[in-house]
Amino acid sequence: MTRLHKQLLHAGLALMTVATVGAAIPGATANAATRTVPQSLRNTWFAWGKGDGGANRVKITAKTYTNTLGVYQHGKWRVNSEKHTLKLGKKLKKNKTFTLSKKADRNGYRTLTTLDQYNKYVMKVKRVKVHNKTKLKMITKFSDNSKRTDMFFPVTKKIVNTYMD
Incomplete structure (x- = not known):
């Protein structure tokens, strides 16, 4: 494997990791964005x-x-x-x-x-x-x-x- 192929492979793996983590984040942020009563009124x-x-x-x-x-x-x-x-x-x-x-x-x-x-x-x-x-x-x-x-x-x-x- 040439150096260029290794760099492309690492870039592809990094891109897949970012895409996988990015797909998981909307579920977490949707729960975190749930509205609540402000602490000052509780x-x-x-x-x-x-x-x-x-x-x-x-x-x-x-x-x-x-x-x-x-x-x-x-x-x-x-x-x-x-x-x-x-x-x-x-x-x-x-x-x-x-x-x-x-x-x-x-x-x-x-x-x-x-x-x-x-x-x-x-x-x-x-x-x-x-x-x-x-x-x-x-x-x-x-x-x-x-x-x-x-x-x-x-x-x-x-x-x-x-x-x-």
């Missing part, structure tokens, strides 16, 4: 409820969103109403998925959208610091003219051990 958040509902607890993980009303009793969360856990999706499905905008708007809010059997809820969410304390700010829009702003605190041992009833 936590179990809590807000005092109004009336007999108790408290409102929002739990956000990498792929789920759960919103319930209930109370902490003896260190455990007791649900007073229905509990729905929604999975992160690209399209809204009634009582099954929620969507989250890929990028924050100019004010730093991401749009979280849910759909139940009656209504579509559009919420603007972001993590904020108020008086040096971390909170989740959620703005819910009910119609073109009305909106409600809620502040959620991270769930701490102090909140869990508080008897609320």
Whole structure:
């Protein structure tokens, strides 16, 4: 074998190796590109409820969103109403998925959208610091003219051990 043939053989083997590795990479990058909720929004958040509902607890993980009303009793969360856990999706499905905008708007809010059997809820969410304390700010829009702003605190041992009833 001449020197030219050896170089061509090595170049061919290198090209095949690159092609084989390149064919395997799209599967890996597709899994790596799966959308998740940003780390800044993930936590179990809590807000005092109004009336007999108790408290409102929002739990956000990498792929789920759960919103319930209930109370902490003896260190455990007791649900007073229905509990729905929604999975992160690209399209809204009634009582099954929620969507989250890929990028924050100019004010730093991401749009979280849910759909139940009656209504579509559009919420603007972001993590904020108020008086040096971390909170989740959620703005819910009910119609073109009305909106409600809620502040959620991270769930701490102090909140869990508080008897609320």
